[in-house]
Amino acid sequence: MSAKIFIDGEVGTTGLQIRNRLEGRDDLQFLRLPENLRKDAEARAQMLNEADIAILCLPDAAAIEAVSLIENRDTRVIDASTAHRTAKGWAYGFAEMAPGQRAAIASAKRVANPGxxxxxxxxxxxxxxxxxxxxxxxxxxxxxxxxxxxxxxxxxxxxxxxxxxxxxxxxxxxxxxxxxxxxxxxxxxxxxxxxxxxxxxxxxxxxxxxxxxxxxxxxxxxxxxxxxxxxxxxxxxxxxxxxxxxxxxxxxxxxxxxxxxxxxxxxxxxxxxxxxxxxxxxxxxxxxLGKGASGAAIQNMNIMMGIDETTGLTVASL
The missing domain is CATH 3.30.360.10 (Dihydrodipicolinate Reductase; domain 2)
Known part of the structure; x- marks a missing residue:
């Protein structure tokens, strides 16, 4: 069964990069809003609560608002903004940072993508x-x-x-x-x-x-x-x-x-x-825009989904 993914702010720089890197994946189902509803709180709330994983590519204030709109306890979040990077209850999404960090991301409901x-x-x-x-x-x-x-x-x-x-x-x-x-x-x-x-x-x-x-x-x-x-x-x-x-x-x-x-x-x-x-x-x-943003978000998403974290990502040789 494919995971339902909603990118809130997908027309921004990071959102576009994430979407482009995810194109062609058959293990994902994308939830999308029409252009005229992208800033509509009610429509966004519906998508956020339907998603298995919501990826927030928003300014800090909008990211905080997006999290407040989520009432579904099953929706997991990756926030690419600065808003939650040091917040209590959020896993820091740098899997290689320390032993155990990858496991923390895998089990987290809320993951803050690093800067x-x-x-x-x-x-x-x-x-x-x-x-x-x-x-x-x-x-x-x-x-x-x-x-x-x-x-x-x-x-x-x-x-x-x-x-x-x-x-x-x-x-x-x-x-x-x-x-x-x-x-x-x-x-x-x-x-x-x-x-x-x-x-x-x-x-x-x-x-x-x-x-x-x-x-x-x-x-x-x-x-x-x-x-x-x-x-x-x-x-x-x-x-x-x-x-x-x-x-x-x-x-x-x-x-x-x-x-x-x-x-x-x-x-x-x-x-x-x-x-x-x-x-x-x-x-x-x-x-x-790769490991520094969209690539890291996809890596975190893969870890949260329990699949090979390199899926959809390119590895460069030394």
Missing amino acids: CYPQGYIAIMRPLVEAGLVPATFPATLNAISGYSGGGKGMIGEYEREENPVDVPFWPYGLSLGHKHVPEMTAFAGLEHPPVFQPAVGKYAQGMIDAIPLNLWALDKNPSLADLHACLSDRYADEIFVKVAPLETAGKLEAITPERLNGTNSLHIHVHGNDETGQAVLFAVYDN
């Missing part, structure tokens, strides 16, 4: 903190760049309009250091303090890089590059989507480009640095 930037940061920092290589009190920094699709329809329109499009190759933002993704980074990376997070938009549509610099000499255990690499490799040795590039590839930059993994649900980690100076830079490369 795009936080996944790379959490994927790198959490294992290092749990292994004691980075102390929980460490003042972390995250520098990151995303394609302009990460800004939604408004920013896409600014970059792709015919007249006077945005022509800025590198556009830093969030300079007040209050980005909406910082709370989930703080909650799930294992560090006691929020990172200094400096995101930027590039003049390309999609794909992203998270970069975390580390002064190894300032860490209590003074770890080497090999120590960092071994820790991360051990954590993700059995994972399909999250992989760690061989340490021997350090210095080979062709794999560290933001568009490298576009169209896939993969996230690749790279360890670079210099043991002599005691410095490292760790990179996470992934698609902000």
Whole structure:
């Protein structure tokens, strides 16, 4: 029997990506509203309560409203907004984050899809903190760049309009250091303090890089590059989507480009640095619309359905 799926907000950037990635699957039955009823609360409530899994691709306030419209105890929810990422009773939808996280998603009624930037940061920092290589009190920094699709329809329109499009190759933002993704980074990376997070938009549509610099000499255990690499490799040795590039590839930059993994649900980690100076830079490369958004939602949906989590998703080789 096919699962009934309702994407509330399917005409937005993430909603469209999810729908496109799910096309052709015969194990799903899509519930859809006509254009004139997409903002009608009564019509949305009906779809939400008929669905086996509702995927919310909405602004925060609308996502909170959507959840309040659900009266059917059987309807399960994946929320792609920021609204519930640190909320009590919601499973954080980053399956690779820690042992047991996949099981938590599988049994959850409510799953909060992670933000795009936080996944790379959490994927790198959490294992290092749990292994004691980075102390929980460490003042972390995250520098990151995303394609302009990460800004939604408004920013896409600014970059792709015919007249006077945005022509800025590198556009830093969030300079007040209050980005909406910082709370989930703080909650799930294992560090006691929020990172200094400096995101930027590039003049390309999609794909992203998270970069975390580390002064190894300032860490209590003074770890080497090999120590960092071994820790991360051990954590993700059995994972399909999250992989760690061989340490021997350090210095080979062709794999560290933001568009490298576009169209896939993969996230690749790279360890670079210099043991002599005691410095490292760790990179996470992934698609902000794939593992960073729609791909993660589909992976979570598959896990909740109890099927192979790679179904309908592309895995990239290192």
